[in-house]
Amino acid sequence: MEQTMKDETRTIAVTVNGTKRQAEVEPRELLVYFLRDHLGLTGTHVGCDTSQCGACTILLDGRSVKSCTILAVQADGAEITTVEGLAREGALHPVQEGFGEKHGLQCGYCTPGMIMSAVYLLKSNPRPSEEEIRRALEGNLCRCTGYVNIIEAVKWAAAASKK
């Protein structure tokens, strides 16, 4: 059991989008800043300081979480998927395509988080009802779209994935 004192750093190892990464972090480093500043994965956004907006949503060991409310040291040993890890061999993930097809974004600030929450939903529920989509996106705020096209984007992705 390694103890890190105040003002010291600690080595963590995580697998991000399939690649092993190791880094020195202060215990207070939030996971979202580790991804953005250490690893340069700026697709994960920071939209608030109060754990409410969901712009920072990633998958941590397969579960959607708000990476602004997790310490990087808590993720030591974990598998992480960010929005950058969704495309396969140059082809966008159906949810990413759906946001394009259905105009599910305006400024795009909330979009990576919305996409990660939608991906998480479709993993366990490939044919969600509209109500289920709305509930699944409760933790993601959008200040532009009014949500209607976001819901349409997720429906589009669900239909496209069925094929």
Place this chain on the structure above:
Amino acid sequence: MFPANFGYVAPRSLQEALELLDKHGEDAKLLAGGHSLIPAMKLRLARPGCLIDLGRLPGLGGARIEGDSLAIGALTVHADVASSELVRRRLPGLAEAASLIGDVQVRNRGTIGGSVAHADPAADFPVILTALNASFVLVSPSGSRAVSAEDFFVDFYTTALAANEVLTEIRVPLPSPGAGTSYAKLPHPASGYVVVSAGALVIRQPSGLCASVRVAIGGLGSVPFRARATEAALQGQQLAPEIIAAAAAKAAEGADPDDDVYAGADYKRHMATVYARKAIEAAASNKR
């Protein structure tokens, strides 16, 4: 925004966690899901010198039957309480409360033990666990003790947990056959936390009369409020809609809620009667 500097350690056993807590004393804070503590640290409302991360302790997750209780490990995340087959079948009111906390991401990370230990007056678990007469297992270097929900919640963000204790398990007595549990919540439209909520446990006699009932209300004070006048009005009565409505009308008797920017005291008292009725009706009809 990020927290002030602190030290960090992730013990691998409860024993180690207790030793660390003993060693660091008041300067240390336990970290579970971090979904109350980290936001408070980002706002610098909390500035612990050292975090003891419980996240890697083995054996503190999941629900199992232990004698005539359901035992839930303190580190079980809200989503797992909500989806547990065992919880849904035996204590549907508890699963319902878990499913109404925050949002998907919060439920994937926050733990039942953290919620109980944090004792936010607008939280969900304290209310339903009071209604269900749960008790909490607190472990210290000198042994362990079980404290009932009513003795555990002392005041706003204040519990019976001593500085050297770790909450390891939540124990909920399994209701007898013919009993029902339910939880109903009026969420704040922005934060999603409780404005007013009600948890109910209703035990019916085979004749259909109410053998016993417990009703707890959230949002009326610093800790969950037992609606004793409502309980007394139902005891031994037929569980008919008019009787339930008349009993629920007494749900805020003896409570003294504060006005806040979103809801006034009168409104909260009224909502307590409405949500008590919803919870009791649901508990009286789901005979599990």
